[in-house]
Amino acid sequence: MGLKGWIAWHAVAKKIDLDALLSTTLATYEMLLEKEGDAEKATRAFWNIGRKAGARMLAKYAEHVGKHAVEFYEFAKTYNFAYYFYTGKTYDKITIIPEEKKIVYEDYNCPLCRGVLAPKEIRDKVRICITVDGIYTEVCKLRGFNAESWETKCRAAGDECCRHELRLID
Ligand SMILES: [Zn+2]
Numbered sequence: 011m012g013l014k015g016w017i018a019w020h021a022v023a024k025k026i027d028l029d030a031l032l033s034t035t036l037a038t039y040e041m042l043l044e045k046e047g048d049a050e051k052a053t054r055a056f057w058n059i060g061r062k063a064g065a066r067m068l069a070k071y072a073e074h075v076g077k078h079a080v081e082f083y084e085f086a087k088t089y090n091f092a093y094y095f096y097t098g099k100t101y102d103k104i105t106i107i108p109e110e111k112k113i114v115y116e117d118y119n120c121p122l123c124r125g126v127l128a129p130k131e132i133r134d135k136v137r138i139c140i141t142v143d144g145i146y147t148e149v150c151k152l153r154g155f156n157a158e159s160w161e162t163k164c165r166a167a168g169d170e171c172c173r174h175e176l177r178l179i180d
């Protein structure tokens with residue numbers, strides 16, 4: 011998509027305050043932590059919420075994305091654009107690793123967890139932005155790609171970036 015397309019999409023995007031979204035995100039994660047008992051299980055549950063959101067998002071924008079991502083590695087661009095569309099920011103770094111059938115998205119100033127540092131007891135396991143991976147996974151599956159995305163680093167866990175790794179399984 012050319013720059014013109016990006017600008018047009020930017021103009022039609024309805025904005026929600028990121029702090030409002032962040033409050034909801036943290037409240038949801040906290041609920042899941044209480045319910046599931048540990049950060050790993052809470053993260054997986056939050057990933058599943060992302061998958062449900064992904065199905066809705068795709069249904070809503072299906073007619074616009076129809077011609078995109080016919081080849082797996084095109085998701086590097088497609089998801090960068092979707093990320094920009096929803097957060098107002100692109101990824102800082104996207105790496106394609108063909109030998110691992112992987113696309114790696116990195117955000118060093120992720121708006122989805124901005125200012126959050128998880129409590130020490132659970133910090134290394136926390137993945138606050140995991141709904142992104144649920145969304146990427148579901149949209150891939152619905153578009154006929156057996157792929158899974160997981161957040162392998164998170165700023166809320168004290169990492170330098172939020173990293174989403176999308177891998178084609180077969
Ligand atoms: Zn983040």
Ligand SMILES: [Zn+2]
Binds near residue numbers: 120140163172
């Ligand atoms: Zn994160």
